[in-house]
Every structure is written in C-alpha cells, then in structure tokens.
Amino acid sequence: MVTPAQIFYESLKTEATKKAYKIGLEKFFEYAHEDYDSIIKLESKKIKEIIKEYVIHKKDLTRKTGIPSPNSYNAMMTPIQSFLEMNEIEFSWKTIKSLYPPKIPTANQLPYTDDDIRDLLGATTSLRNKAFIHFLASTGVRVGATPDIRIEDVKEIEEGAVVTIYRDTTEEYRTCLTPEAYTCLKKYLEQRIEREPDSVLFTRKNNLTPLTSTSAQDIVRNVRRQAKLSIDNGRKSRKGKSQNHAFRKRFEITLASCDLQQRFIDYMQGHFSGNSKAYFNGVSDEQLYTQFKRAIPSLTLDKSEKIEAEKEKEIRTIKEEYDGALKEKLEQQDELMQRMMLELASAKYFAYETRYAECFGGKNPDFKKLAKVMSNEEIEDWNRIIPIVQGEKNWTIPLGTKSEVLLRDSKEKREIKDIIKILKRRGDTSGNIQQLEKMLDEF
Structure with a gap:
C-alpha cells in the first residue's frame, strides 16, 4: 500500500526539492509530535489548529532571535501545505497566512556598478579569474551553472558569442558575450592545457580539474575580498550587493535600459513562462545576438566618454520609468528566491552527506571527523550554507589551527x-x- 510520504515525495520533481521539503516537514512533525501517517488521521480542524500554533511558535523565535527570517515563512510552510494537499487534506490557508510576520526589506539586492566590476578585474592578475568575471557580467548567468558549461557551448557570432546554458536539459537557454568578454575568454583558453570542444569552459587553478559549484563561488568571493569593495563585503544590508547575484541584477537592468524586448531579457536570464521558451526554439543565434547588440555599449566596461554619457542618460530614463515596475517584480520574485536559496543549500548539504556518509547517521553529524576529511574550501562552503538548512542549531565547522x-x-x-x-x-x-x-x- 502506498504511504502518505510516498504519495508526497513522488510529486516532487528534483532531489534538491525533496531534501528541502523533507527538512521543513520533519521540523513541523517534531513540533507537533506527529509523523507522515498520524497527521493525516486527524480532523482538518485539528490539523489547522496545530499549524496555527506552529506559526505562532516560529514567530516567537523570530522576535527573540531573528530566525527564521520574516521573509522565509512562505518557503517554510509550503512543504506542509503541499504534503496535506497531495494527501487530499485541504482547507483555507488564508487565516494561517495572515499570522505570518510582516516581511522586512530584502538584504543585498543592489546590482554591481561598472566601477565595482572594474575594481574586481583590477584586483586579480589571473586570466581565469578575469575571464570568469567578464563572463558573469556579460551573460548574467547564475554562478552555479558555470561548472557544466563546455567550450563547445560558446559559439562565435560577429565579434562576440552566443552561449548555451544547461545544454540538453529542460532548463536549456542561450545568452550572449560582448566582444570585450569574448576576447578575454579566448586569451584564457589559449593558455589552457586542456581545451578540446567537450572540455569544461572553466577549470580550477591547475587548469586541469573542472570547476565545481563551490570553487566557482570562491572565485568571486576571493577576488571581491582582494578588491576590498566598499559594498558591505557580503554582510546583510539593504545597501549591500550579493556576491554573485549582483551580476545578474546589473545584467537585467542594463538590458532593460537598452530597450530590449522583455521576452528576450527574460529568456537570456533563463526565466520562462507560458509558451515563451517554445517561441525561442525558432529564434536563431544570429537573431538573439542582434537583440543583444543593443546592450553591448552599456555592458562593455572599457568605454569612451561618449558612451559613458549615453549610458548615464539611459540609466536616468530607466530609473524614472521602470522603478515602480522593477520593485513590483522583485517583490513577486522574493518568495521564489527564498525557496531557491533553500533548495540550493539543501542540495549542497545532500551532496556533502552523500560524499562523507561515514560522518552522518546520528542526530548530528560528526563535526570533528568532517573537519578532518573536508578541504578548507568545503568547510567554508559548509559554513555558508548550513545556517539556511539548519537554522536552529549551530552546525558550523571550525577551520582549526x-x-x-x-x-x-x-x-x-x-x-x-x-x-x-x-x-x-x-x-x-x-x-x-x-x-x-x-x-x-x-x-
């Protein structure tokens, strides 16, 4: 006989989502002293009361400690709602959601400026690092997507290039490189030991080992630290700039200011809705790059004074005309971003749990053993993501002496x-x- 848990987890599409939802559900079950089977045997009215008590309990923790964040309640409660609905237990969530605390301004939401990126480029002598920063600034790609990109995914168009992201997956899309960014990428590849078409586009320091999600994030973090940017350096602030996502914000705002069609802007960021993706199946690389060319002067970092003046004028226009629309869009995306952050952190946790299975199995991981088998990069990555996955206990791993x-x-x-x-x-x-x-x- 199929269990309630099986019904629920079969409805989830990815392992990362399953991991994230399992964590959220089991925290709720621990509070309620119930489990997958027992909770659905209760009357709907009783379940709803337990959920209300749970929300109030979490709000009390938020007031006292700030954890969970007021902005995370939708993501925190979605696994509970989804589990109940998949097991045909439905009721109005309106009164429950009215108990959520008011959201607070989202931290680190500003884009990088051109000067910020120039500072990053000036802070490193590594061709790999320079090419990587140019790549992020020109394409607006998510940092987590870079390890899977191959050299053959970059197709030269005129003096720039079109890049295929997530090739051969349901998430596949294309974006573009400015001539400036493509020139820097070619210089980096020329000094590479391994550069066959099916080789990874970016490698680690030894020019042989493929880049990982962790080492990709480390590139920007380390260069940003060297540049000593006066942008809060990663601390949560309304005026802060996210280490990696600030590239995407600059990319989106710049394309909008250059009068690109919105459907092209969304597509080149991997945002799909309705039949928008099907539409781009018929758009050639050349047609995509023609649209992108409108933004090349503004995305290019080495500009003449004339181009700089034009860019400033365009920014003033976009600020006046699009501030309201951008604010509304960012608010709509806030809940999705919270969920994506949880799923990404949970996926990383799952990867470490799989890689170092001998350190898991009890109520808490064996941190002393993890500190011995993990590398410095892995420990730093673990300490960044673990507060998102496990916010109620301190699971950080000290680097040691x-x-x-x-x-x-x-x-x-x-x-x-x-x-x-x-x-x-x-x-x-x-x-x-x-x-x-x-x-x-x-x-």
Missing part, C-alpha cells in the same frame, strides 16, 4: 607536484611544467 589549515592546503599542492613529476618523466616541453610551477608559487 593554522597548522591544520595549512595541512589541508598541502593536499592540492601535492596533486600539482605529482602532475609536474609525470610531465617531467614524459619530457614535456610545451611549457606546462613552468605554468604549474608558477601556480605552486601563487599558493
């Missing part, structure tokens, strides 16, 4: 040294050995 940190770093150094030894044995004369030795000096 300086010697412990250095010991973890030495693992990557050993990998590079091993590669150098192999190349020397083979008598490699292509210059790869010198590049790798230079990388060791940069550690």
Whole structure:
C-alpha cells in the first residue's frame, strides 16, 4: 500500500526539492509530535489548529532571535501545505497566512556598478579569474551553472558569442558575450592545457580539474575580498550587493535600459513562462545576438566618454520609468528566491552527506571527523550554507589551527607536484611544467 510520504515525495520533481521539503516537514512533525501517517488521521480542524500554533511558535523565535527570517515563512510552510494537499487534506490557508510576520526589506539586492566590476578585474592578475568575471557580467548567468558549461557551448557570432546554458536539459537557454568578454575568454583558453570542444569552459587553478559549484563561488568571493569593495563585503544590508547575484541584477537592468524586448531579457536570464521558451526554439543565434547588440555599449566596461554619457542618460530614463515596475517584480520574485536559496543549500548539504556518509547517521553529524576529511574550501562552503538548512542549531565547522589549515592546503599542492613529476618523466616541453610551477608559487 502506498504511504502518505510516498504519495508526497513522488510529486516532487528534483532531489534538491525533496531534501528541502523533507527538512521543513520533519521540523513541523517534531513540533507537533506527529509523523507522515498520524497527521493525516486527524480532523482538518485539528490539523489547522496545530499549524496555527506552529506559526505562532516560529514567530516567537523570530522576535527573540531573528530566525527564521520574516521573509522565509512562505518557503517554510509550503512543504506542509503541499504534503496535506497531495494527501487530499485541504482547507483555507488564508487565516494561517495572515499570522505570518510582516516581511522586512530584502538584504543585498543592489546590482554591481561598472566601477565595482572594474575594481574586481583590477584586483586579480589571473586570466581565469578575469575571464570568469567578464563572463558573469556579460551573460548574467547564475554562478552555479558555470561548472557544466563546455567550450563547445560558446559559439562565435560577429565579434562576440552566443552561449548555451544547461545544454540538453529542460532548463536549456542561450545568452550572449560582448566582444570585450569574448576576447578575454579566448586569451584564457589559449593558455589552457586542456581545451578540446567537450572540455569544461572553466577549470580550477591547475587548469586541469573542472570547476565545481563551490570553487566557482570562491572565485568571486576571493577576488571581491582582494578588491576590498566598499559594498558591505557580503554582510546583510539593504545597501549591500550579493556576491554573485549582483551580476545578474546589473545584467537585467542594463538590458532593460537598452530597450530590449522583455521576452528576450527574460529568456537570456533563463526565466520562462507560458509558451515563451517554445517561441525561442525558432529564434536563431544570429537573431538573439542582434537583440543583444543593443546592450553591448552599456555592458562593455572599457568605454569612451561618449558612451559613458549615453549610458548615464539611459540609466536616468530607466530609473524614472521602470522603478515602480522593477520593485513590483522583485517583490513577486522574493518568495521564489527564498525557496531557491533553500533548495540550493539543501542540495549542497545532500551532496556533502552523500560524499562523507561515514560522518552522518546520528542526530548530528560528526563535526570533528568532517573537519578532518573536508578541504578548507568545503568547510567554508559548509559554513555558508548550513545556517539556511539548519537554522536552529549551530552546525558550523571550525577551520582549526593554522597548522591544520595549512595541512589541508598541502593536499592540492601535492596533486600539482605529482602532475609536474609525470610531465617531467614524459619530457614535456610545451611549457606546462613552468605554468604549474608558477601556480605552486601563487599558493
């Protein structure tokens, strides 16, 4: 016999969603002293009362500690509502939602300015880092999508390029590179050891290992720290700028200011509604790039004074005409963003739980063991995402002493040294050995 839990989880499309919803549901069950099977045996009126008590309990925690955030209640309660509806227990949620606390202004919502991005580019000498920052600024792509992009996904058009994101998936879409960004990308690829068409577009420091979601985020975080941008440096603030999403905000606002059709702006950000995606199946790369060309002068960072003046005029226009519309759109997207953040953090947690299964199994993970098997990058990534997934307990992992940190770093150094030894044995004369030795000096 199919259980209530099976019915519910079969309705969810992705593992990340299942993980996020499971966490939300089990927190509710723990509070209610119920489970998947027992809760649906209660009368609807009783269930509704329990849910109201749960919301009030959470509001009390919000008032005392700030956790959960007032903006997260929709995302927090959606798993409960979905589970009940999939098991044919329906009632009006209007009175329940009226208990949610008022939302507060969303933090870190401003876009990067051109000067911010110039500062980022000036703070690094790495061709990989420069190409990566140009890529984000020109395409508006999500940082999490970059590890899966291949060299063959970049198609040259005129002096720029069209890039396919999430190729061969239901989320596939295309966006574009300015001539400036494409030129920087080609310089980076020219010095790469591995650059076959099916090779990943961006690699880690050794130019061999594919970029991961964590290391992709680390690129911007580390360069941003080096640039010492006066934009709150990641602290939550109404005037702050999200480490990675600020690129997408600049991209969207810039395209809107250049009078691109809204359906093209949405498509080049991977936003689909109705039959909008089907429409773009018939739009060629050349047609897409023709639309994008309107924004090239404003997206380009190395501008003449004339282009700068034109851009300022366009920004004033967009501010006057679109402020109201943008504000409304951002409010509509707030709930979706909260849910996406939870799903992303939950997916990462699930990945670590799978990778280091021997450290899990009890009520809490074995943090001492995790600190020994994880790399420094993984520990920093864990500490960023874990408050979103587990906000009620402190699950952060200390980096430890300086010697412990250095010991973890030495693992990557050993990998590079091993590669150098192999190349020397083979008598490699292509210059790869010198590049790798230079990388060791940069550690």
